[in-house]
Amino acid sequence: MSEAFGEFGARPGEETADLPEAFDAGLYFIGQVRTPWTVRSDCPRNSGQSDAVCTLAVDPRFAPALRSLAGTSHLIVLYWMDRAPRNLVVQQPRHAPRARGTFALRSPARPNPIAVSVVELLDIEGGRLRVRGLDCLDGTPLLDIKPYFASTDAKPEARVGWREAEAAPEAEINGGAAGRGAP
Amino acid sequence: MSEAFGEFGARPGEETADLPEAFDAGLYFIGQVRTPWTVRSDCPRNSGQSDAVCTLAVDPRFAPALRSLAGTSHLIVLYWMDRAPRNLVVQQPRHAPRARGTFALRSPARPNPIAVSVVELLDIEGGRLRVRGLDCLDGTPLLDIKPYFASTDAKPEARVGWREAEAAPEAEINGGAAGRGAP
Numbered sequence: 001m002s003e004a005f006g007e008f009g010a011r012p013g014e015e016t017a018d019l020p021e022a023f024d025a026g027l028y029f030i031g032q033v034r035t036p037w038t039v040r041s042d043c044p045r046n047s048g049q050s051d052a053v054c055t056l057a058v059d060p061r062f063a064p065a066l067r068s069l070a071g072t073s074h075l076i077v078l079y080w081m082d083r084a085p086r087n088l089v090v091q092q093p094r095h096a097p098r099a100r101g102t103f104a105l106r107s108p109a110r111p112n113p114i115a116v117s118v119v120e121l122l123d124i125e126g127g128r129l130r131v132r133g134l135d136c137l138d139g140t141p142l143l144d145i146k147p148y149f150a151s152t153d154a155k156p157e158a159r160v161g162w163r164e165a166e167a168a169p170e171a172e173i174n175g176g177a178a179g180r181g182a183p
Numbered sequence: 184m185s186e187a188f189g190e191f192g193a194r195p196g197e198e199t200a201d202l203p204e205a206f207d208a209g210l211y212f213i214g215q216v217r218t219p220w221t222v223r224s225d226c227p228r229n230s231g232q233s234d235a236v237c238t239l240a241v242d243p244r245f246a247p248a249l250r251s252l253a254g255t256s257h258l259i260v261l262y263w264m265d266r267a268p269r270n271l272v273v274q275q276p277r278h279a280p281r282a283r284g285t286f287a288l289r290s291p292a293r294p295n296p297i298a299v300s301v302v303e304l305l306d307i308e309g310g311r312l313r314v315r316g317l318d319c320l321d322g323t324p325l326l327d328i329k330p331y332f333a334s335t336d337a338k339p340e341a342r343v344g345w346r347e348a349e350a351a352p353e354a355e356i357n358g359g360a361a362g363r364g365a366p
Contacts, residue, residue: 017244019211024324025263026206028294048335058286061200062294065272067284071344076299080208089248101250103241103328111211111245112326116259116299118336133335141207143295145286147343152231152316153301154339158331161254 013099015090019111029141031058031127033079037137044135046106047117054119056129056142063127066145072121074148075131079115080141081108097166104162115140118148196282198273202294212324214241214310216262220320227318229289230300237302239312239325246310249328255304257331258314262298263324264291280349287345298323301331 010016034055037043044050056077058066069075088109092099102110119133129145148154193199217238220226227233239260241249252258271292275282285293302316312328331337 015247017247020244023209024212025210025265027208027210028203028269029207030294046335061203062272062286064198064200065285065293066287067273067282068287068345069284071348072287072342074338074341078295078297078299082208086211089245090250099250101252102248103245104249104251104255104330106329106332110248110327111213112261114261114297114327116261116329118338144293144297146289146299147287148338148341149289149343150339150341152229154337154341155257155301155331156333156337156339158257158333158337159255160330160332162251165254 011092013090013092014088015099016087017089017111019087027080027143029080030062030144031056031142033057033077033134033136033138033140033142035134035136035138035140037135040137043137047119047133047135050135051132052134053122053130053132054134056131056145058127058129058142058145060127066124066127066129069121069124069129069147072147075119075121075129076146076148076153077117077119077131077134077142078144078146079117079136080143081113081115081136082141084108084110084113086111086113100162114143118153194275196273196275197271198282199270200272200294202270210263210326212263213245213327214239214325216240216260216317216319216321216323216325218317218319218321218323223320226320230302230316230318233318234315235317236305236313236315237317239314239328241310241312241325241328243310249307249310249312252304252307252312252330255330258302258304258312259329259331259336260300260302260314260317260325261327261329262300262319263326264296264298264319265324267291267293267296269294269296283345297326301336
């Protein structure tokens with residue numbers, strides 16, 4: 001973790017929290033995300049910047065849970081950004097004018113580094129789903145797959161305050177400091 | 184967990200998986216979701232069925248991470264459905280014609296019971312956010328808060344295969360067996 005933290009660096013204006021001494025709950029990795037990107041600098045800045053086809057490789061023990069997904073166009077994918085520091089509460093994105101709160105960013109650096117991405121489902125073969133809309137490193141641990149319901153999940157009118165105020169470019173969705181995914 | 188499993192029951196057609204012997208990663212609860220519902224039968228079937236105002240109460244150590252959220256209209260909220268069984272890979276929703284895979288449902292019963300809800304942000308006061316769009320029990324552990332980006336998160340055209348095929352009613356989004364939230 002200290003090595004990963006070194007990659008992010010601590011920038012002026014950033015703030016950290018003392019993390020609790022113990023975890024409150026545990027996660028199982030249910031498979032892996034397979035992408036074309038093996039080093040962080042190759043990853044797209046966000047999922048909108050690439051139409052690469054990626055694969056969700058679900059472990060055999062959980063593959064029966066994929067039943068009934070045929071005909072579903074979009075999924076919510078949860079994965080684990082295991083290289084991010086967890087104690088940054090205020091972050092200075094690389095190209096942003098000022099530091100921002102972690103919960104106002106999609107940076108992978110957060111207390112629970114769970115990334116949420118909406119992907120297009122292309123096809124399913126056994127325990128492997130081909131999807132479009134990811135931007136994370138190859139081998140990223142997979143946590144969950146859910147159907148996307150437009151009725152409750154689509155809010156096309158949504159606005160992000162700091163983004164409008166600062167006219168920040170699309171590339172800053174991840175918070176700049178990140179560059180690793182679009183959690 | 185066995186008690187919780189009893190609440191869900193095991194129905195004909197359901198399938199379970201042998202869970203791994205150990206967890207792969209750990210979570211911190213960053214606060215609590217405060218809602219008007221203290222027993223599961225009172226919870227709305229999904230977030231679209233209620234416009235109740237709920238509160239995200241963020242622990243003081245993580246509250247600085249809320250900076251920069253002002254002016255943001257919608258959030259992605261992640262919370263922990265801690266009463267759900269984790270080994271159900273095929274589930275028989277109460278009112279559905281047939282069993283479905285867990286990853287095709289939003290049921291809280293899943294290997295990693297992380298709920299994802301899109302909420303409207305009403306206001307922020309200290310570490311407390313008033314929001315609309317939740318349907319979970321009062322006291323549900325909070326995991327993460329992210330800004331909702333319409334550019335990558337809104338897919339109004341998304342379709343769910345089994346729902347169209349079976350003309351399932353809106354009330355079945357959660358999988359029926361659940362009734363506890365809209366993960």
